[in-house]
Amino acid sequence: MNHDDFNPVALPPPIKKIRILLVDDHAVVRQGLRTFLELQEDMEVVGEGASGGDAVELAARLAPDVIVLDLVMPGMDGVEATRGILERSPRSRVLILTSFGDDDKIFPAIRAGAQGYLLKDIQPRDLIQAVRDLHQGKTQLHPEVARRLMAAVAGNPPAEEAEVRPIPDALQHLTDREREVLELIARGLNNREIADRMVVSEATVKTHVSNMLDKLGLPDRTRAAIWALKHGLGSEG
Numbered sequence: 001m002n003h004d005d006f007n008p009v010a011l012p013p014p015i016k017k018i019r020i021l022l023v024d025d026h027a028v029v030r031q032g033l034r035t036f037l038e039l040q041e042d043m044e045v046v047g048e049g050a051s052g053g054d055a056v057e058l059a060a061r062l063a064p065d066v067i068v069l070d071l072v073m074p075g076m077d078g079v080e081a082t083r084g085i086l087e088r089s090p091r092s093r094v095l096i097l098t099s100f101g102d103d104d105k106i107f108p109a110i111r112a113g114a115q116g117y118l119l120k121d122i123q124p125r126d127l128i129q130a131v132r133d134l135h136q137g138k139t140q141l142h143p144e145v146a147r148r149l150m151a152a153v154a155g156n157p158p159a160e161e162a163e164v165r166p167i168p169d170a171l172q173h174l175t176d177r178e179r180e181v182l183e184l185i186a187r188g189l190n191n192r193e194i195a196d197r198m199v200v201s202e203a204t205v206k207t208h209v210s211n212m213l214d215k216l217g218l219p220d221r222t223r224a225a226i227w228a229l230k231h232g233l234g235s236e237g
Helices: 027-037 052-062 078-088 103-112 124-135 143-154 176-186 191-198 202-216 221-230
Strands: 018-023 043-049 066-069 093-098 116-119
Touching: 018 027, 018 052, 018 124, 027 043, 027 124, 043 052, 052 066, 052 078, 066 078, 066 124, 078 093, 078 103, 093 124, 103 116, 103 143, 116 124, 116 143, 176 191, 176 202, 176 221, 191 202, 202 221
Parallel strands: 018 043, 018 066, 066 093, 093 116
Antiparallel strands: none
16 A cells, blocks of 8 residues: 555544533523533533522633523522623623513613523523524624613613613714724624624724714613614624
8 A cells, every 4th residue: 555645534623512501590490401402512511500609700710702691580680690690701601591571670781791691491402503693793682682682772762771872973973993993893793702703902993992882872772782782883794
């Protein structure tokens, strides 16, 4: 056999699995989620918790990619847990999975930093896709949640949302970099991903975000994303 004729077959690289933390105070729900998520070859459940406190502690220890988090639990709720999670594991992404789609639940959760908000009536395949999309930096909202968010800026905002001031010509006051940051925020990217995309430091991105929010008169990046989408920015097309 001529060794020159021997061409070893290159093995495909191992699949890098999405590391998931499940937090729900119902053990049956956690077991059901684990069962079908772990059927996916690109996912693994690295931990389970039954409370907001568990979520914060496990996130700090495990640094999961995605945390599927119930919103209403005894003790620390999902909103407070989301804040704690992102303080201790800022690269993790929080996906709220709940039975509650009320404004007084949705807005605080998203303001706290949750990048996804789904209701428990979704199909399993939709949850699987949502986890994948969230891992890639795309915001995931249940259609009803998205409708409520858009309604908050389109006509009948709740009282706490009334300070949002969409000004049609406000974009003229943004620099090119600030507008680029706004568009990327609307696509669901975080500061680290925006920094990578723009080839600048995270500190520079934070400065652009602060200046952009100030010029648009908006209090946070969530409402900046909604403002941008309402005005046709942030679409991939």
